[in-house]
Amino acid sequence: MIEMYLIPILLGIVEGLTEFLPVSSTGHLILATELLGFDAQAWAVFNIAIQPGAILAIVVLYWRTFMDVLAGLMRWEPSAVAFTRNLLIAFFPAVILGLAFGDQIDKLLENAVVVAWALIIGGVAILVVEKLAKTSDAGGVSGVPFKTAIGIGLVQCIAMIPGVSRSGATILGAMAMGVDRKTAAEFSFFLALPTLTGATVLQLYKNREMLTPDDFGAIAIGFVVSFVVALVVVKAFLKIITRYGFVPFAWYRIIAGAAALVWLVNR
Template sequence: MPILLLVIILGIVEGVTEYLPVSSTGHLILATELLGFKAGDWELFNVAIQPGAILAIVVLYWRTFWTVITGLFSVEAGALVFTRNVLVAFFPAVVLGLALGDYIDLLLENAVVVAWALIIGGIAILIVERFAKPVHVGGVANVSLKQSVAVGLVQCLAMIPGVSRSGATILGAMSFGVDRRTAAEFSFFLAVPTLAGATTLQLFKHRDQITSDQIGYIGLGAFVSFIVAVVVVKAFMAIVTRFGFGPFAWYRIIAGAAALIWLGMR
């Protein structure tokens, strides 16, 4: 397969899966393996194209970001609490990411771990959907400090490929009483510093290995992921509002089982 086509396919996969509770990293690893390439060789690319997905959230929620930024300058309570919640939830991932970076890199090459994480995560979604009793919070600025800390701790589970960063944060928020829509939006906003930090760290660690060709591929992959993510996030919010997260849970279970079967037959 031509490298350019693979770059476009991976950009589409990133854009589709980054904000769904299905694990973008897991899907990128499985897609790379399925198309006949080694996941470890594309580890940097898969992380480096995430700014495209980040930009999608900035564009879709630009009014929210603008309100928060201007609110910080005028010291408005809502803007201060919004920022506090996002930073508090982001902090645990920073600590563990720096401490366990080398171990995380090893897991990024293991497709079997991804498959099992998809299945287990799907079951977890069904359990939370069945037993969680979230109440309407009304936005990220209304989430409590305790809930924000809990979301940040749960997000750390997503360092295992296949767990899903968005899935972990959304389920974590719902488990601690946050309604579906606010949980999803909290996951979107938390993605901005989390993905930006992960991308910056990977690019810095591998700065000596990046060629001009790779920069071009990363730029194309990020652009494709941006376009796709804009469409997917809008559709995702409509699906969640109407059907909840159950459809994504069953997809994870089926996809994980299929991946295990395929990996076993290779």
């Protein structure tokens, strides 16, 4: 009975904490199930099903932005059109590669060692980008150039490897292309809506036979927990990167990945 509530709460916390940070939520969920001794395969669909909780947090936090864009689209305002265009363009590459290589991606989700190495390599990449990237104020998501939006979408596809981090790939990719930290982070947040929603719907459909009515209670708990935690984390995240940049997350990735790798090899 305790496990029925404890595991969904723990995994919901992990999802909410890591979904929008450049540390890989999928990677952490995979490592969490391994570390805590859970049946990773049994909880794989659950991990996918609770992602909309974190997505909803972005909708709630930025509801005014979305309402303004919607109103602007009705009047065909250039900024609203550019905002929508940029997100759709960046979303498109993930759709193509996700459908083309879905089975191969699913196999990687079972490999915790891949996650550990991806965390380490990603941490090093963050340090390099933070040191070398020359950024300037893009003026928000609508101000991101067309070609840069395409580039962000292509970079996002690297995150199909578990442990890379979708948010990390998009944020650091945007910065490498000259986008300022805040705009890069918000672009990543907004891009999560179509990307994670599409991935969740696709994976739940593919694994629909694994879901039973008994699973919905656990999913509901994980959904609510991830939503509440993500609400807090996103606000704090923007303050941290504005003041300290992404270096703290880089070192966290390197240390966590190295520790996980040592544990996985010697267990």
